[in-house]
Amino acid sequence: MTTTAHSEDPTAHTARTGVWFVGARGSVATTAVAGCAALAAGLHAPDGMVTETQPFAGSGLAPLSSLVFGGHDTVSCPLPKRAEELETGGVLPHGLSSAVRSELAAAEREIRTGGPLPGDTRGDEELIGAFAADLLDFARRQRLDRVVVVNVASTEPAPADPEVLPPSSLYAAAALRAGCPYVNFTPSTGLRAPALQDAVAASGLPHAGRDGKTGQTLLRSVLAPMFVQRALPVRAWSGTNLLGGGDGAALADPAAAAAKNAGKNRVLADTLGALPQGDVHIDDVPALGDWKTAWDHIAFAGFLGSRMTLQTTWQGCDSALAAPLVLDLARLLARAHEVGVSGPLPELGFYFKDPDGGGPAALGEQYEALLAFAGRLREAR
Amino acid sequence: MTTTAHSEDPTAHTARTGVWFVGARGSVATTAVAGCAALAAGLHAPDGMVTETQPFAGSGLAPLSSLVFGGHDTVSCPLPKRAEELETGGVLPHGLSSAVRSELAAAEREIRTGGPLPGDTRGDEELIGAFAADLLDFARRQRLDRVVVVNVASTEPAPADPEVLPPSSLYAAAALRAGCPYVNFTPSTGLRAPALQDAVAASGLPHAGRDGKTGQTLLRSVLAPMFVQRALPVRAWSGTNLLGGGDGAALADPAAAAAKNAGKNRVLADTLGALPQGDVHIDDVPALGDWKTAWDHIAFAGFLGSRMTLQTTWQGCDSALAAPLVLDLARLLARAHEVGVSGPLPELGFYFKDPDGGGPAALGEQYEALLAFAGRLREAR
Amino acid sequence: MTTTAHSEDPTAHTARTGVWFVGARGSVATTAVAGCAALAAGLHAPDGMVTETQPFAGSGLAPLSSLVFGGHDTVSCPLPKRAEELETGGVLPHGLSSAVRSELAAAEREIRTGGPLPGDTRGDEELIGAFAADLLDFARRQRLDRVVVVNVASTEPAPADPEVLPPSSLYAAAALRAGCPYVNFTPSTGLRAPALQDAVAASGLPHAGRDGKTGQTLLRSVLAPMFVQRALPVRAWSGTNLLGGGDGAALADPAAAAAKNAGKNRVLADTLGALPQGDVHIDDVPALGDWKTAWDHIAFAGFLGSRMTLQTTWQGCDSALAAPLVLDLARLLARAHEVGVSGPLPELGFYFKDPDGGGPAALGEQYEALLAFAGRLREAR
Amino acid sequence: MTTTAHSEDPTAHTARTGVWFVGARGSVATTAVAGCAALAAGLHAPDGMVTETQPFAGSGLAPLSSLVFGGHDTVSCPLPKRAEELETGGVLPHGLSSAVRSELAAAEREIRTGGPLPGDTRGDEELIGAFAADLLDFARRQRLDRVVVVNVASTEPAPADPEVLPPSSLYAAAALRAGCPYVNFTPSTGLRAPALQDAVAASGLPHAGRDGKTGQTLLRSVLAPMFVQRALPVRAWSGTNLLGGGDGAALADPAAAAAKNAGKNRVLADTLGALPQGDVHIDDVPALGDWKTAWDHIAFAGFLGSRMTLQTTWQGCDSALAAPLVLDLARLLARAHEVGVSGPLPELGFYFKDPDGGGPAALGEQYEALLAFAGRLREAR
Incomplete structure (x- = not known):
């Protein structure tokens, strides 16, 4: 086992942690995968990653080098090519897409087709089942201790009928079914669908959202x-x-x-x-x-x-603002799951416009709550 | 007996509190005098006055209607005329200078010539003595419980020779001699002159500064x-x-x-x-x-x-940003003096760029310290 | 007869020129009436009035002191009171509404009720006839050589049915009927209604518009x-x-x-x-x-x-940006009418977003066209 | 012989035109050399190049592909490496420095050491002679019809003593001596030194400057x-x-x-x-x-x-704003020289803050003068 210089705690347990992106070929996910590899390789300082700052040392967060990426998407452009496009567009630094090509290719191999696709005849139950199977398969093949599901797909329209599950909620339901902590970085419905509330409560899983606060x-x-x-x-x-x-x-x-x-x-x-x-x-x-x-x-x-x-x-x-926060959240949720924290995490309101569990709206108060949460994770070791 | 921070409370104890401006005919002082009268008369809401918000209720601050104004200045344009100019310039609202003309005239009668004037042959000791006599005379004639000295004069050049007392320090020394709490709202030296440190420590007076944080x-x-x-x-x-x-x-x-x-x-x-x-x-x-x-x-x-x-x-x-803070500070220092708080008040760092006594630089933390101070004043009753 | 110092040409013929505002009690009209009086009285420099600059000297424009104001409106707040409101809101300078109260009152006496009013049963023809009668009556009583109609009313919705005349077009039709040059300073339809094109062409009247270019x-x-x-x-x-x-x-x-x-x-x-x-x-x-x-x-x-x-x-x-341009246009249209210029005036594209008659869109070219027009007016003398 | 302003014209006479940069390894020169190669190769549209717009067609300007670059500099970092740095800094587009590496290397071979260097004991006359020899050698070896000297070096301090020639004036004097048209894109003195005025007048060379107007x-x-x-x-x-x-x-x-x-x-x-x-x-x-x-x-x-x-x-x-204008100016001066235009060119005031020969300060008027100049070049064919 090796940890990198960037991950602060050489004694950390080397649990293998999966990060499963809904929207895995989008700009945010691509930037997160490429950036995580670049930080793990020591190519860049961890600018914008709050969990790499001093107050999080010793909180037992998974080293960046231990994160394993996969995800769902409905588009087909492979990750290495997306990274090249982002490099041309100035989102990723010059030369990065080739420097981390193998890590991008590894994540690409773990991307599965999402849904519903145009003309898809599968019902909700069938889709949820398929997505959950993808998650379980990912965890098994990669021998992961846990998988955090993170929604970074394009924003859905606000649902007209609260009884109908939008796609974001199908993926969220799959996370529940597969026993995965869940983060909704978008304004989409995700776990907030009324029809999912019983399952959320029964799951005992930690979750956080909604709508990342980046600008x-x-x-x-x-x-x-x-x-x-x-x-x-x-x-x-x-x-x-x-x-x-x-x-x-x-x-x-x-x-x-x-x-x-x-x-x-x-x-x-x-x-x-x-x-x-x-x-x-x-x-x-x-x-x-x-x-x-x-x-x-x-x-x-x-x-x-x-x-x-x-x-x-x-x-x-936007992608460069969101990606480090997404990595932060994946690590925080994984650790919360590890130590048995469950339910909505208002302590992560620092990251969201509309936090699961509510809490203060001022950033300073949210930051204090986050630091207290880091302390709680540290003491749980 | 109970009072609230809200100045209209008819049962408030009418301790008479003096506010003595160094720079009494400047824009900030004129705005503060006119504005205090306007608020006491109910002509305007107390926008920008932190001590009129709920957390300060019951802290025993002097009602706005009980404040008595005077000061030093070296220019001669009378306050009512300065107020008219500020009204024309859009600093004071339309019609205010005539609505509060009698209060402006009352303050004008309590303004004394400051110094040193061009060609002034008086030495430091003589000037300090004269200024202190003005303060004591003001308190006596107006039967004031205490007088807070507030420096709102134009910024002095940074002193070339720290051994020489600049004018702001002469006024500050006079405040010490007359037993007055002191506020320095400007970047000038004031009480920070090395030669005054022993007197500051010996005085047991509360003081706050330096350089109001307005924009x-x-x-x-x-x-x-x-x-x-x-x-x-x-x-x-x-x-x-x-x-x-x-x-x-x-x-x-x-x-x-x-x-x-x-x-x-x-x-x-x-x-x-x-x-x-x-x-x-x-x-x-x-x-x-x-x-x-x-x-x-x-x-x-x-x-x-x-x-x-x-x-x-x-x-x-700038004047409209500074004036309510100046009134806040006068009230807070008067109350601190009343309850026996002495020395530098880092709890008022919320108001300053370079707080006497230091403390945190983030506004949120400074605000918490200020609220704690309000609580301390409340409990001291 | 007297001319003011601001009107550049002491030999100018003192034709009495009427300016009839559609929207006579709005902010723009009120500012124009008050401002014209202030300039005529020498209270302010003619900032923002292009026709008071040197290139327009000798172009035979009506002196500001010779302009006589009236108009239509459907609201009832009298002009002197509107001026006070604008002074409180910082649109008019301190003290102006009282300094020019008599001129405001004079204009107020020449304001007639416009239409259609809520529940109005009059048809288009009846309304046009009534409005034209108001214009002719104004010219007769005030012994005016001509009256320029200027639309400064609130912007109408873009008409859903081009066959139906919106209110702005009813007033424009009345201007044609009464033989008045016409300016449309708003985006409303005015003279552009298809149903008015024959009358516009037959009238031989100069007109300019549409939608003043102020910011x-x-x-x-x-x-x-x-x-x-x-x-x-x-x-x-x-x-x-x-x-x-x-x-x-x-x-x-x-x-x-x-x-x-x-x-x-x-x-x-x-x-x-x-x-x-x-x-x-x-x-x-x-x-x-x-x-x-x-x-x-x-x-x-x-x-x-x-x-x-x-x-x-x-x-x-906005009102202070529009008012001097409105006065410019009234003077330019009156002079154009006097010297027999007719039809759309693309030379006034300098003033408009969507000029009657088209022309260049770059301000520099529009300014050159305006100066050439000033020269043409000068030579026409 | 006919050429068009558009550099791809295969029938264009291939007068070979030299462009000699004072400050040849700076950002502006590097961007100009790399960009000219990119445009000649059709890799990019000629954004920002005024001489590539329609009004300059047929004015006889040298095709971009016919320009040959060289210059003086006192720093040693070679052009291909400078271009890589600019690409990393986002000034040059992704991949450009390698796409035009051979053109950069060709220009690099024509860069000579400028002066005076630290500790240089050569007098003005010796330096001017050396610089002029470099220019003549460049023209001879490359068989150039003419060489335009363009100052794009860092801005010099305003000279304290007008009798002393600053470096920019030494280079300018060398241009005169070698019979080269001269452009000063910087605020430095260049040809404006009083001591050079007789030589400027006697030279019959066209020149333009001073201080490019880019932002x-x-x-x-x-x-x-x-x-x-x-x-x-x-x-x-x-x-x-x-x-x-x-x-x-x-x-x-x-x-x-x-x-x-x-x-x-x-x-x-x-x-x-x-x-x-x-x-x-x-x-x-x-x-x-x-x-x-x-x-x-x-x-x-x-x-x-x-x-x-x-x-x-x-x-x-800044470099991307300046480089296309520098190419414009080199082409315009070369053509002016070809057709016998001499002296200061106020018609190029469009490009400068402080134009040689003066002229209007408004961009619109300067643009008209530039178009007229293009016409004059066209007719001179």
């Missing part, structure tokens, strides 16, 4: 508390997001955007006490590729009602 | 922790401030700007562990009057070293 | 040519407008916004050769009042396809 | 005319430039920055009639590499003195 909402979760603490009433908070890539196209669907915006608004409403004036737009701008620009305009009142404003412009690569 | 640095104190918590290394943090008014002119002096920037940099260096690349500029742009625009550009590294940026543009009125 | 589109009309001239392909041009006031509410209606955006897009499509990727949003943010913020994000390709961006943030008061 | 000043040259045309007085124009790379370091020297800012201010002063309030900062931020961010804040007055602002943020790669 505009991350900013909002530190700025909104500032206005409250300084007693500066926010009159209006408006935002525009420009993004291309798959996410831009998916969110150009108003129903998908509605799912996303619900999470964004939650942070403001929870922190400010009420949702202020202002809209949020998500525009599909293919020319921007995976690079996102988010502009926020906040109108607030100062002393004696004076009108003041703050504007923010955030320019980042 | 760009306020933002930095919530954004910098976000980057740290998310493990996103900040590569460069650059900033430009455009402002007119007296502050713009004062800070166009490189030595004064240096004093100011030291405080701004402290927040970044303390939070990020080291000062990142990037400069801070303070430009005098008279056309902007009291309205300030601060632009920050933050270059940070994401996963695998990807280059990302955040830009912020803050547009506010 | 975001003004910027676009200088930036888009820059990209073309420098051979920098624009990949995407996205924009968000935040505004409150009546315009914000009117444009929150998607049909009205569509009318507005058609003009905005025209500038880009005409200049760039094709409409690039990117959306335009118009958000109603009541907290901003009459102050508008427009953010544009332009993604363009540099050498070897490198990805570059330009962002612009425009913060202005 | 912030380009924007200013279209925005400033807009404010003038709309009669909106600019109260203050402030700017901050953040850039790393060699240019950032060179311009961190206040004397070099002063040279640069003189050009930037010229555009504003010429267009607005006077230089408005506001400073320009150039900050060295190594973390940004060759990517530059320029923020401008423009405070302007609207109707009745209302305060409005425009902010712009320009994010581009």
Whole structure:
């Protein structure tokens, strides 16, 4: 057994941990697989990975080199090729896709066709069964101690009929059936479907979600508390997001955007006490590729009602923002499962717009809860 | 007897509290006097006043209606006229200067000539004695329980010779001599002069400072922790401030700007562990009057070293940002004095770039410390 | 007869010129009436009035002091009160509404009720007849040489049925019937209704429109040519407008916004050769009042396809941007009528997003055409 | 003989044109050499090259494939390696440095050591003679019809003593001596040295400069005319430039920055009639590499003195902005020389902050002058 210099704890048990991506050939999953390999090989510093910082030392998290990747997807472009595309688009650094080609190929071999596919005649039960079988097969062949299922697929439209299970919930049900901890990094329904609540409760599995907080909402979760603490009433908070890539196209669907915006608004409403004036737009701008620009305009009142404003412009690569958090979450959920933590993990609200289990909306408080959770994992050893 | 922090409580004990401004005819002091009168009369909501929020109820703070204002200045334009100018410049709301004319005139009657004036032949001891006599005379004639001295004068150049007391330190020494709690809302030296340290320690007076955190640095104190918590290394943090008014002119002096920037940099260096690349500029742009625009550009590294940026543009009125905090501080220092708290108050780091007594640099932690202090004041009753 | 110092030509014939606003109690009309009086009285410099610059000297334009205002509106708040509201909102300078109260009252006496009102049973013909009678009555009583009708009413929804005359077209038809030159400063239909084309052609009246170019589109009309001239392909041009006031509410209606955006897009499509990727949003943010913020994000390709961006943030008061242009147009149309110019005036494309008569889309070329038109007016004397 | 401006024309006369870069191993020169090869090979569209647009067809410009590169430099890193570095830094597209390696190597073989080097004991005359010999040798060996010398070296400090020739002027003097047309794309002195004026006049050579207009000043040259045309007085124009790379370091020297800012201010002063309030900062931020961010804040007055602002943020790669213009200029100067045009070329003011020969400051007028010049070149055939 070998651990890398980046994984902080040389005494860590070398449990083999599986990470199963729903949306395994998407930008986030590809970046996570390639990046994990690059960090394990010491090619890059672990920028953006919270679990590689000092407070997580000794928490028993799986070394990055021990993670084994697989997943479901409905598209067929293989991972090594996706990585080349991301390198050309500036998401992955120059030369990385060839440097970690073998790790990408290994993950590619563990990708199975998801569903439902166009014209698919299988019913929900059949699909759930097939997905669960894929998970169990992955764990068995790779001799994994556990597999964390992580949803990083494109955002689904908000479901019109809560009785019908959307695809994200079929995969989530399969995770339950296969006994896998589950993370929903998207605004899609996943485990939140009413029809799954009994199974969730009965499973005793840890789970976390929903909708990763990577950019505009991350900013909002530190700025909104500032206005409250300084007693500066926010009159209006408006935002525009420009993004291309798959996410831009998916969110150009108003129903998908509605799912996303619900999470964004939650942070403001929870922190400010009420949702202020202002809209949020998500525009599909293919020319921007995976690079996102988010502009926020906040109108607030100062002393004696004076009108003041703050504007923010955030320019980042969504996949590069999401991938390290996804790796963090996979490690945290695996360790939680190992030590017997079950149910929703509001302690991971730091990562989400709309946390399973609720909790505070201010990032600072969420960070304190996360550190306390790291301590709990450490003591559980 | 119980009072609430909310100043309209008719049963409040009417301890009369003096607030003595060094720089009493400047924009901040004028806005504070006019605004306090407006709030006491119920003309405006207490936007921007932290001590008027719920957590401060019952902390025994002086009602706004009980504050009595006076001060030193070396310019002669009377307060009611200054208020009219500020109203024309959009700092004070339409009609306010006439609505509170009698309160402005009352404060104007309590303003004394400061110093040293051009050609002044008085030595330090003589000046300190004269200023202290003004303070004692104010307290006696107005039958005040105590007087808090608050420095809101234009920023001094950073002193070339630490042995020579700059004007801000002469006023601070006078506060010590007259037994007054002291607040330094500016980057000037004030009580920090080496020659005053023995007197500060011997005085047993509470004091707080230095350099109010009203805009760009306020933002930095919530954004910098976000980057740290998310493990996103900040590569460069650059900033430009455009402002007119007296502050713009004062800070166009490189030595004064240096004093100011030291405080701004402290927040970044303390939070990020080291000062990142990037400069801070303070430009005098008279056309902007009291309205300030601060632009920050933050270059940070994401996963695998990807280059990302955040830009912020803050547009506010400096006097309107400072005035409510100045009133907060006067009330908090008066109450601290009343209940016997002495020495530097790092619990008020929430208000300052470079807090007396040090403490955490992240706004969230500073806010918690402030709330704990409010609790301490409440229990001291 | 007296001319003011601001009107450049002491020998100008003192024709009395009427300016009839459709939407006479709106922000733009109120600002124009108050501002015209302020300039005529020498209270302010003519900032923003192009016809008060040197190239227009000697073009025979009516002195500002000779303009007589009236108009139609369906709301009842009198002009002096509207002016006070605009002063409180920071649109008009401190003290102006009282300084020009008599001129506001005079204009108020010449405002007639427009239509159709809710529940109005009058047919188109009856309404047009009533409006034309109001115009003729105004001209007769005030002994005016001519009356220019200027539409500054709230934007109508884009008409669903081109055969039905929307209100803006009823007023435009009344202008034709009363022999009045016509300006449409809004995106509404006005004279463009198919049913009016014969009457427009037969009238021999000069007319100009459509949709004043005051902010975001003004910027676009200088930036888009820059990209073309420098051979920098624009990949995407996205924009968000935040505004409150009546315009914000009117444009929150998607049909009205569509009318507005058609003009905005025209500038880009005409200049760039094709409409690039990117959306335009118009958000109603009541907290901003009459102050508008427009953010544009332009993604363009540099050498070897490198990805570059330009962002612009425009913060202005829509009424204050529109009012001087409206006065310019009234004067230019009156003079055109005086010297016998008829039909659409593409030479005034400088003022519009979607000029009557077409013409170049680049501001620089439009300005040259405007100066040539000024020369033509001068020579016509 | 006929050629078109479009370099792929197989019938084009193959006059061989030399392009000699002062600063041949810098980012701009490397990008120009690599990019020219890429365009000649059809690997990329000619984005950013004005001379490849339709109006220049038939003007007799040298095909890109006929350009032969060489130059002087005092650093030793070879061009192919510089190109790899630029590719890693995102300035050159993925894969380009290897695709055009042979062209880079060919240019590298024609680079000679410049001067004066540290400890160099050669006098001005000796250096000029050596540089001119290098030019003549290049032309002879490569059998070139002519060689255009283009200064793209780092900005020199503004000279303290106008009698002393700075390095840029030594190279410029060598160009004169060798009979080469000359372009100064930097703010350095070059041909403007007083001591060179007689030689310039006697040479009969065409020349153009000074200080390429690639970003912030380009924007200013279209925005400033807009404010003038709309009669909106600019109260203050402030700017901050953040850039790393060699240019950032060179311009961190206040004397070099002063040279640069003189050009930037010229555009504003010429267009607005006077230089408005506001400073320009150039900050060295190594973390940004060759990517530059320029923020401008423009405070302007609207109707009745209302305060409005425009902010712009320009994010581009300086080398990628400069390189196509440098190729444009080399071709234009070569053709001018071919047809006997001599002296300063104000018709090329489109490219410069401070044009040789002066001329209009508005980009639109400069573009018209450039098109007229293209026509003159066409007719000269």
